[in-house]
Amino acid sequence: MNEIKTLRMNIMGGMNAYVLETVEDEDILNFWQTYGFPDEVTEEMLAEYAEDDELWLEIVHAFADVLRMN
Numbered sequence: 001m002n003e004i005k006t007l008r009m010n011i012m013g014g015m016n017a018y019v020l021e022t023v024e025d026e027d028i029l030n031f032w033q034t035y036g037f038p039d040e041v042t043e044e045m046l047a048e049y050a051e052d053d054e055l056w057l058e059i060v061h062a063f064a065d066v067l068r069m070n
């Protein structure tokens with residue numbers, strides 16, 4: 001696994017954990033689960049998103065949107 005992929009996976013895992021642990025608003029959580037990650041994100045999903053620049057950026061943008069809404 002290359003370094004960038006590993007870093008992206010760690011960042012996305014952290015973003016997901018942050019949202020799930022700090023956001024209480026159901027609408028915002030639903031947004032994240034639609035445009036970020038579903039309830040049960042897997043290591044395989046993180047790897048897939050980390051390898052694809054467009055998917056990676058979609059997650060980053062969704063996280064920024066969650067921060068703005070929260």
